[in-house]
Amino acid sequence: MQAVRHYLLAVQFFTRLPVTGRLADWVGYSPAMLRASAAHFPGVGWLVAAVAAGVYTALHFGLGAQPFAALVAAVFCTLTTVLVTGGFHEDGLADVADGLGGSSQRKRALDIMKDSRIGAFGAMALVLVLLAKVSLLALLGAHSLSAALCALLGGHVLSRFWPLCLVRTLPHVGDTAKSKSKPLADQISNLALLTAGLWCFMPLALVWYTQAALFLIVAIVCSALGAAHMARRFARRLQGFTGDCLGAVQQVSEVGFYLGAALALGPLAGFLAP
Template identity: 75%
Template sequence: MQALQQALRHYLLAVQFFTRIPVTGRLAAWVGYSPAMLRASGAHFPGVGVLVALAACASYGVLALALAYSPWASAVAAVGGTIATVLLTGGFHEDGLADMADGLGGSADAARALDIMKDSRIGAYGSMALVLALLAKCLLLALLGAHSLGAALAALAGGQVLSRFWPLFIIRSLPHVGDSARSKSKPLADQISAAALAAAGLWCIPALGLVWQAQGALFLIVTVLCSAFAAWRVQRLCARRLQGFTGDCLGAAQQVGEIGFYLGAALALGLAQQVA
């Protein structure tokens, strides 16, 4: 029972840290906080994705069904589902993607790139990355919805959860190179244990199982591979250009991994039609 309560505290801390869901007052006091707890909450990042997926799927599904009379239904639903994720998370990961793009685009020098990433102002590279990322999400989700509502919902469910699993591999494989004194991600960077990684993987199993049941093995395999490859490319870019990672890199990995999942879903549907 005590272990279950501790796991719940860690999960609620992850929800408090990565979403706008209020964990305040007595609940926040019960949850508590310490750098060690924040580190342990890493095991529940995909669990935060479950909440985001529920909000996105609900928004997408309601809009798609309500506007079923219109050929634009899937496009409007894609925008609505994306808005739901941004509202729930506060654009936390999107901000990381923009900052990383500004840093790496603004300078080839690692130290200078890190300085640029600390700047709260968004530059040209960050703006382009943010616009293209949101555009890619909306267009891919609209494309999937035009095929079937089930395909779009399956992609949302799997993509939101699995994309929050990949940043843990970056934490485990690279050193933290950000400003340790100000970085919110520094406690996470100290250590992600194999047990925490396994627990995070367990969060992914139900979502991916639903994807398999709803769309089949080909859909699942292609989406996972595309998402993993996209996140791996972010990891390699951070290793080569920064010799490590910052919290912005983790946000970028989540965003790219999410888009990779949606792209994989679209490719899987195309492959399935060719085979048929």
């Protein structure tokens, strides 16, 4: 039951799904519990992916074979994920883009990231990431409904695993007195990483079963490359990470998964076929 509490706390922290009233009282809260809930972040991706896939499927069948049906489904699917999560990770991406783009000095970049106002770099990052999501999901949906749904499932789950690796490898450099993510910034245990990996196993196995192996392999590689690129930039520019950095990694690696899936269905599939 303690694991259920930790999972529901993760849902409460990272989504707008209602964990309130008596349920919230039963779940409880403490920094230690929030730290333990990190192991269940990929499990939050299950819920977000399920809601997004439901919207995508409903519009796919509702619109039928009309032109741009896949594009409409991709737009409303992406809108749904923003509403479910409250734009939590997108906000982190915007803050990181403003900080890294606004100054080459570490301290100044961290100060910019604390500012709640969005700047030019943050706006550009948000627009480009949302366009990438919509276009890639529309492209996958134009290929087949199952390809789009598998990309949604794998992308939302795996992209919530990579931030835990960032916590494991880099120190927290945010404002520890005010940061909501500070309890999450302590060292991630081997057990927590194993639990997070188990959350990823079933969705990725389902993607493997329903799609070609190349689909999953290329998607994972592209997602991992996106996360690794962001981690390298944080290590070089900030000498660590903040809570916003975790959101940025999630967004970039999610787009990376969609991109890899789309590449696997294109000419790359024919080139690598035996």
